[in-house]
Amino acid sequence: MKFRKNYERKGSMDSKNLLKGTMVYSLMNIVTKMGSLIFLPIITRLLTPEEFGIAGTLDSVTTMATIILGLGIYNAQMKKYVDLKENENEMGSYMFSSFLVIMLFNGALFIFMLTPAAKKLFSYIVNLDKITYSPLITTAILIASINAINTLGITLFRMKRMYMKVALGSTLSLFSNYILAIYFIKYLKMGIFGNQVANLGSSLLILVYYFRGYFRKFKLKLKAEHMKYSLKNGIPLIFIELTDQIVNLSDRLVLVNYVSLAAVGGYTLAASGGRAFSVIKGSFVDSWTPEFYEAMKKDKNNPKITGSVENFIAIISFVCVLAQLFAPEGISLIFPKSYLKAINYMPLILAGIVIQALYCLDYFFHFYEDSIYIFYFTLFAMIFNLAGNLIFIPKFPETGPIIAAWTTLLAFLFRAMMEMAVIRKKYKISFNYRKFLMYLLIIVNPVIFYLSSDEITWTKFVMKIVYLVIVAKLIINKEVYVKIINIILKIKGKIVK
Numbered sequence: 001m002k003f004r005k006n007y008e009r010k011g012s013m014d015s016k017n018l019l020k021g022t023m024v025y026s027l028m029n030i031v032t033k034m035g036s037l038i039f040l041p042i043i044t045r046l047l048t049p050e051e052f053g054i055a056g057t058l059d060s061v062t063t064m065a066t067i068i069l070g071l072g073i074y075n076a077q078m079k080k081y082v083d084l085k086e087n088e089n090e091m092g093s094y095m096f097s098s099f100l101v102i103m104l105f106n107g108a109l110f111i112f113m114l115t116p117a118a119k120k121l122f123s124y125i126v127n128l129d130k131i132t133y134s135p136l137i138t139t140a141i142l143i144a145s146i147n148a149i150n151t152l153g154i155t156l157f158r159m160k161r162m163y164m165k166v167a168l169g170s171t172l173s174l175f176s177n178y179i180l181a182i183y184f185i186k187y188l189k190m191g192i193f194g195n196q197v198a199n200l201g202s203s204l205l206i207l208v209y210y211f212r213g214y215f216r217k218f219k220l221k222l223k224a225e226h227m228k229y230s231l232k233n234g235i236p237l238i239f240i241e242l243t244d245q246i247v248n249l250s251d252r253l254v255l256v257n258y259v260s261l262a263a264v265g266g267y268t269l270a271a272s273g274g275r276a277f278s279v280i281k282g283s284f285v286d287s288w289t290p291e292f293y294e295a296m297k298k299d300k301n302n303p304k305i306t307g308s309v310e311n312f313i314a315i316i317s318f319v320c321v322l323a324q325l326f327a328p329e330g331i332s333l334i335f336p337k338s339y340l341k342a343i344n345y346m347p348l349i350l351a352g353i354v355i356q357a358l359y360c361l362d363y364f365f366h367f368y369e370d371s372i373y374i375f376y377f378t379l380f381a382m383i384f385n386l387a388g389n390l391i392f393i394p395k396f397p398e399t400g401p402i403i404a405a406w407t408t409l410l411a412f413l414f415r416a417m418m419e420m421a422v423i424r425k426k427y428k429i430s431f432n433y434r435k436f437l438m439y440l441l442i443i444v445n446p447v448i449f450y451l452s453s454d455e456i457t458w459t460k461f462v463m464k465i466v467y468l469v470i471v472a473k474l475i476i477n478k479e480v481y482v483k484i485i486n487i488i489l490k491i492k493g494k495i496v497k
Contacts, residue, residue: 039178040272041334043195046185049265049338051192054131056268057256058140058196060249061126065144066151067245069106072237073098074155075366076230081159082293092219097226098234099152099218106145113138127257139196146203153210159290162213169209177202236371243378244359247385247411251404254389259400266341267401273327273342274349281316281357289363296367306431309360317439318475320354324443324452325464332456341401343454348405351443355409358416364423377418381411409444442471 044052077098084091112118119133126137157165180201184194252271255264295305327346331339365373388407393400424430442448451464 039182040269043178043181043185044269044335044339046182047192047195048262050261051195051265052268052339053252053256053261053264053266054136054192055195056264056271057126057131057252058136058192059268060252061137062140062144062147062199063249064242064245065141066147067238067241069102069109069141069145070148070151070234070238071102071105071231072234072241073102073230074151074234075237076233077152077155078159078289078293079233079366080226080229081156082297085159088217089219089221092217093221093223094226094229095152095156095214096218096220097223098230099149099215100222101227101230102148102152106148109141110145113141126253130256130261135193136196139193139200143196143199143203146200146207150203150206150210153214156214157210161290165213169206172209173202173206176205236375240362240371240374240378243375243382246382247378247408247415248356250382250386251389251408254386254393255400255404258393258397262338263341263401266339267345267404269331269335269339270342270345270349270401273323273331273346274353278353278357281353285357285360289360292360292363293367296364306429309358310432310435312360313354313357313436313439314475316354316357317443318471320350320443321448321468321471324350324448325468328452328454328456329461332454340454343452345401345405347449347452348402348409348444352405352409352412354439354443355412355416358412358419361416361419361423364427364429365419368427370426373422374419377415380418381415384414385411413440438474442474 047055077095080094081091084094119128122128122133122137128137131137154166154169157169177198180198181195184190184197188194190197252264252268255267292305324347327350328343331343331346335342362371362374365371385407388410389404392403392407396403420431420433447467451460451467
């Protein structure tokens with residue numbers, strides 16, 4: 001009987017660990033995102049909408065460059081850790097070998113960045129008349145290189161379930177970034193370049209923070225088999241993630257060519273507000289990932305795997321509606337009037353984040369080593385997104401940000417639909433599709449767009465309360481309610497202790 005209980009416990013998703021991980025990530029991410037909400041109004045008063053638009057574009061360049069420079073090796077490391085976690089010497093050799101691959105690739109790229117060909121290449125990606133190649137673009141690439149290394153450390157600690165270390169690293173990154181930005185922009189009068197220097201300083205600080213727990217675990221024993229494994233399992237992920245991020249971030253790169261930098265700044269502010277909302281999404285996926293791998297390894301038909309995803313989408317859909325309804329009041333109270341255009345972009349951006357959360361479906365394909373399917377899905381989404389932006393934004397530049405938000409949302413939606421269809425057919429795993437359809441209609445419909453527009457009245461405020469109550473009745477069933485209460489009680493218990 002004891003053996004059977006142990007088997008059942010190991011054979012299913014570890015709900016305790018999943019809850020603990022989500023709770024710790026959520027607590028720390030709440031701190032960091034609240035920090036963002038506190039510092040963001042300060043930054044928008046130090047940078048003009050035009051400068052803020054440049055900052056958002058540079059963030060997009062850094063994010064996409066991080067994917068390329070990381071060679072997808074963090075994903076290979078996740079899989080290798082499951083196999084080698086009991087063999088410290090071999091794992092240390094693998095970590096050193098894969099790290100060396102990244103360093104050699106990054107070194108070659110930095111040499112290329114000094115050539116005229118590199119500047120010419122970037123001129124096709126970014127409007128260099130508005131955003132200078134040196135020092136802004138070159139600094140963005142340097143930041144990306146450091147972030148690619150930091151990702152290896154973050155991934156290892158996630159797999160080791162060192163939730164607090166990851167959460168503290170995120171907190172340190174955020175606060176150091178904003179504090180340095182305020183210092184360089186306000187006191188040293190460095191403008192947008194000061195913002196870039198702050199990003200660089202924050203990345204270096206995180207590199208030092210992870211030194212003891214990651215780099216000191218290296219075993220200086222280079223193995224060609226480890227290098228080959230990292231490249232074989234990592235490089236395909238570059239194309240998958242890059243196409244995915246092109247859908248997510250390329251809108252700013254397109255917008256900067258056809259609309260004013262001020263409009264890009266407003267769109268960037270709305271996207272930044274969306275990132276604050278994504279705290280729940282990121283917390284769930286970060287803690288769910290190692291539990292998913294362990295559960296799939298033991299029992300691929302465990303209903304808790306699909307059930308946890310469905311409940312997760314229900315919760316963030318409710319939070320999305322809450323944010324959509326009251327974003328106009330929040331933005332008008334907190335930010336300068338020059339940024340109020342962001343209100344009109346928020347509903348679609350927030351809805352897109354909910355749909356994007358279904359990227360957790362990717363891990364089904366990673367587990368079965370069928371990552372090539374994700375490349376096909378994201379390639380389709382990328383082509384759809386870029387084609388829509390490049391066709392319609394130049395024709396209707398006055399509504400460019402709205403077009404960009406719609407194409408991004410639809411690209412995420414079509415990708416999620418294709419993934420679910422293949423998962424059902426290939427792996428015989430099904431979800432409650434009616435629930436997902438209901439959640440979609442709740443966050444994307446004419447009523448929510450009307451209520452979340454920039455016209456603020458008491459009548460609309462009362463209508464928002466009514467709509468929120470109706471949504472709560474539809475979404476929060478007994479199972480979701482119990483999950484929310486359990487999370488709240490756990491968080492309360494941690495605070496009391």
